[in-house]
Amino acid sequence: MVGVVIVSHSLKIAEGAKELASQMTPDRIPLAVAGGTKDGRLGTDAEQVRSAIESVYSDDGIVILYDLGSALMSTELAIEELPAIQQARVAVVHAPLVEGVVTAVVEISLNKNWESIIVTLQEMDFGKAP
């Protein structure tokens, strides 16, 4: 099953998005969050992003949704630290965070594969990609 990682400056946003998306299906979707800094400030932390990825990683693939610019930078740093074989199955998508996570969870519950989920989510990009 494809997994989802939510990266937000705020742990509350990350957990809220997870909660909202989980309502969409009775299935247990592999969904991990990385929000805020280690010491509870607003911000993002590449190490936490990496642990979140590792906690839900499978060869079925991972999609990562993020909120603002530096969340993307921390995510990219985290991916660079992964083994190459895992890097190849981890995709950052530029869909709006909440809508993207909800859509991702629905698509996963419909057993869509990683490649097609990425296409669906990228179509939701409203100009967020840098």
Next chain:
Amino acid sequence: MSLNSSQVKKVMLEIGETVEKNKEFLTELDLAIGDADHGINLTKGFRAVATKLSATETDDIGEIFTLVGMTLVGNVGGASGPLYGTAFMRAGSYAAGKTSLIADDFVGILEAAIGGIKMRGKAEAGDKTMLDALIPALNAFQEALKQGITVHGALTKAVEAALAGVNYTKEIQARKGRASYLGARSIGHQDPGATSTYLMLRTISKAVQTQGQPEK
């Protein structure tokens, strides 16, 4: 004479002190057009750097820069963590195996840092970012060396160019980072990232002027 490993470590600590002294100033600049945490975040990051540096014995300047970069990535929290972190890690790759730095290395380090920040932030000159201090500084430094000016003189020129770059960021609209959400309202405010970059360069220059004259 050139900068050796312990002098480089000392400069890194001095950058931390400068950041800490300007914590409120940088945070205030960030309050105007960002998320009001630049000074706080960088102070957290460089305090962690000081702890890590005191625990390392290495003479390899590449390893020192890499350690600084990784520590900033893990402790800053804001955009400046990945950006300065990547800049220092790239500088670390450039300086790998070196135990002293000369003027040409300063060029190599700044080039590596600029490349890293462009890659990580997808930014270019004129986007109202740290690059608007860093790129003019590098250009001025190289130009001064070409004209046969001393390394100390060239560093002074680089710092002046960085400050001019900071002032230029007041005139332009932010195209990257949190300030870009403000659109035209970001005009009139200087960029906090460009400002912290200028402060770091000024610290490096001051340290080199007092510690020794790098060879050309």
